[in-house]
Amino acid sequence: MATGEVGEALRRLGIGVTAVRLYLALLELAPVPLPELGAATGLDEDELAAAYAELVEARLSSAATGDGEAVAPLPPAAGLQFLGRLRAAELDASCITVAGAFDTLRRRRPAAFKNDLVEVVTGEDIGPRLRQTWAGACDQIRQFDSPPYFPIPTATDEALATLTRGVTQRVVYSRESLEYPGNFRRSIEPCIAAGEQARVVHAVPVKLIIVDDACALVSLSIHEVDVHHTLLVVRPCGLFSALVALFEQTWQNALPLYDSRTPPPQGAAAPPQRPLPADRRMLALLAGGVPDEDIARELGISRRTLFRRLEVLMTRLGATTRFQLALQAQRRGWL
Template sequence: MANDKVGDALRRLGIGDDAASLYRALLERAPVSLAEVGDEVGMRGAQLDAAYEELTDAGLAGPSAGEPDAVAPVPPVAGLTILGRQRAAELDASHVAVVGAFESFRRQRLATDGAGVVEVVTGADIGPRVRQAWASARKEIRQFDTPPYFPHPDGTGESLTTLRRGVVQRVIYCRASLEHPGNLAANIEPCIAAGENAKVLPDLPVKLLVIDDAYALVSPSIQESEVYGTMLIVQPGAIFSALVALFEQAWEQALPFQGADPRPHRLLPSDRRLLGLLTAGVTDEEIAQQLDISRRTLSRRLETLMSRLGATTRFQLGAQAERRGWL
């Protein structure tokens, strides 16, 4: 019944059971005297007065126009807007209270025994914690992306959703990330196209995900994560600060990578992609496979780019391309 759903909706907005029942009765009977509708729902005296006052205070009920002894529902838009804002404020206050309580607990725990700084997560528990991390980000995500990859079927979808929420994403990929079968086209380039800030380095020491300034997810090492399926959740403190510093240092050293983005002037998108893979240290064989061209064609395109930039070595080619803003 429609009015049953209305009652549930009002309760979710903070309206009490008595007031919600009275409002439903008014939808069925109004205009009607308050005493009559009270009899119908089994409320009298102070209980009825309190329920009606709650509805009038919320902007949901009032005297019926032209019938001074009757009451009726009133247009609810303004009242519902106020109720929605009140509930949002209450939820924000609850969030602050819970976070504050946890931070107080964490500081007290650290002061006593230093525990709680690092949590070890293994096996099937890793996936849910990673998804929770992406969903909790509010300002910025900083990431080292390197194989092996934990089973996470919709990781790219979560990244794209986070970007749409306005969260800044800075990601450093390694050569193995770009060479991983299908990873470039299916995962990396869609995120870059959606606004991810991407850079590359030949190698990365750990798998790392820093969520705002709140906590970090890190694998002890590439080898151990592959063998044991282990992830650490690091709370703010000395270790967390060291991980953030590690990321920022690597970010300064890494080269920009823009995937298949066609924005640079006077440079074909495929050539920009080629340069990005080359500066990341990807092998010629892997580059040819990613671009779906032969090794001979790859060599000719590299010679053309080197000639355009006056480079005699591939190192010079990468340096000149970065200097000209081609990367």
């Protein structure tokens, strides 16, 4: 790799220009006594001491003993992690400082920002705004999910990437979400497998995404003609607090969908064998109240095959009704 690229990478991590020059020379000459390194880089004694101390503090170089012993670069993994965490902490502190200054201004002059609490986004601007806000989540995303869906082909991949970053996702799905052709297998199930917390209700009161405690996105789509024409961006205010309360109340009343990572409850009887993925999908759809025809279509089977699978599962779990089937499946951690 070119030394220029290495130097630029170190500068982006916060290493000073002189220390970068010294480190590049160290890579070429090590092991080498520190005075010889200074002579090779043209640094005087004070400059050499300050720059090398910076490398030692960053855990990129061995400590100089001062008795002429040779110095050398250290394996960079630990040092780079240290610098990365340090820069991240500095960036977080800077963001807090700037945001705090703005909030102070907003509190001093509320009249100047009264129109900024609710923003209206329309037409082709909706998709990019949804993606931008979702990608900016730091802590958690809370969502009411229901058709019609805005056409974002990468939506599932972006949701999975957010989960990978450690952002908590809690989603309340409407029954229509589970009935929407291909949506359960293509979008819902992969997100649950990746750690999403999912619940279902018959119908959600509004299409909603709450990102951290920063903003709420409210869709005003016209369901009858499937037109996605207006999105409201609501920032912290009384309306925002009401939307958060609405989500939390709905979440408490919703029925959990299965989580493929959750073990059976402690003390539950172990089933003779784990259910097939298709059977778990079928149970989740049943628990969500999806009609038999839509479940069969989602699984790609006939209604007759669906009924046979249900009979087999009911026999395995000792259930005589669908209610008992759902109850026994949940007790065994299948839902």
